[in-house]
Amino acid sequence: MGIAMVILSDKQTNFVSVTGSSYQPLSPTPAYKLVADAIEREILSGRVRPGQAIGTEAELVKQFAVNRSTVREGIRLLEQGGLIRRDSSRRLFACLPRYDRLANRISRALLLHQVTFGELWEATLALEVAVAQSAAEHATPEGLAALEQNLARTREALGNPALLAKLDTEFHALLCQASGNRVLRLAREPESQLLSPTTEVIFSKVPEATPRLIEAHGFIIDAVRRHDGEAAVLWMRRHVKDWRTGFVRAGNPLDRTIDSLYRDKQGESPPTP
Amino acid sequence: MGIAMVILSDKQTNFVSVTGSSYQPLSPTPAYKLVADAIEREILSGRVRPGQAIGTEAELVKQFAVNRSTVREGIRLLEQGGLIRRDSSRRLFACLPRYDRLANRISRALLLHQVTFGELWEATLALEVAVAQSAAEHATPEGLAALEQNLARTREALGNPALLAKLDTEFHALLCQASGNRVLRLAREPESQLLSPTTEVIFSKVPEATPRLIEAHGFIIDAVRRHDGEAAVLWMRRHVKDWRTGFVRAGNPLDRTIDSLYRDKQGESPPTP
């Protein structure tokens, strides 16, 4: 019922009385957006915690005194934004926006903006180096174990480009997880999504890439184990640069757009939610 | 009309005939989502270029053979996702997802995930250093002029924390623009949004921060002018570290959550679209 008050007061500000006689409409916000905003405020302000239930549609209809379709339009806005979710029983819950959904959006946007491999690589270098540094500072034994297991599996994947690419992507994700930095995790996800298809091509076209990858991953793990940030950064930098070299050796120019890479692999569609 | 075919064939795959007698429903995708997906495919595949017009609602109704409400639900999904837009005449156009909208989403998510200043700072350091490097390599005279103008205005803003914070934020945005790397631009935007309120606090509580900021900005501009990436990186690193120091001097622990900072400044609401 608190929500209803909010929206009603908002509605009143849609019109401002002007001294004298007339009224001036002030960008009358649509009702469905007022509904969405009111609920969003509840969540962002912390009055409704993630995981906590929002009322049923019927309740919201009563509280806001609007039609169910209107409530549903507002809800759809928030659902699309990842702020609320429906569980199996389809009741509404506040929730934390999921990383992968956000990352998907960003990947899609970068594709449409026709960013080049070079731009993507530059950002990746910066982020991966930061991840290496942070992982060396914060890694736990469990994180290290996961990395070592990944390396072991990589050693057994020689000659299997698809699997190698998958394991390489996983290695960097695990390293970032070990760093415990959620901002880095969200920032590197889109780049990772977009670049993984290039990795496979490199492994199939540039044979020497595989041993160098295994060497680099091994040294990075060693550095992380010793909490030696400098060494981790050094090897990570080398590793990421190697991979740019591989991309060029595979016959691609650095200013090739990422979406042209996807367009070539006809079957594979770009990241879709 | 090509779109209509797509959706019709999709509809048929909702039901799969099983050898013998019965039919098995296969997660019947709602009609409005089929509409949205069909249009999204057109855009992502490049068959519809950003800026190009989509049909009117009535045309889509005919093509998909569904009710207008259904078309509108689908359209709203894409509009919310930033893939299509309406111009002044309300006709539908494909468009490039806007950076600031995406960045807003991410900022909101990071807030809700209760990331700490430390996490944010770590990512910012990495990205800003990369920006400095890239800007030194790619900056044009126009980009440099904009940076210099920003610096001049900063020198005149002494003692005005709010304006200083605004100009500092602008400086880093301009530098990133000068680098010409759109991936970096999108990656650093959310961090920038979330951290700008902390900047203001620092300037008001830590007097020595202002001259150090002006000094650093000046040296960064010099380095960029000389295309001296190393110097640009050096000064940027110093600058970003300074700012962490300022945050601590202002009395905050590094593991303070960002949303707690926003909650304190009651008036200022967190980033809303």
Next chain:
DNA sequence: ACCAATTTGTCCGTATGTATG
């Protein structure tokens, strides 16, 4: 395991005000 009430998903038709040409 069955039934009845509730809730949600989906879709349709209509109405009103507004912007466009």
Next chain:
DNA sequence: TCATACATACGGACAAATTGG
């Protein structure tokens, strides 16, 4: 001025799922 198209909102219908006995 008028016709058209659009945004918004409402009301309702029916199917399917969920809940609570």
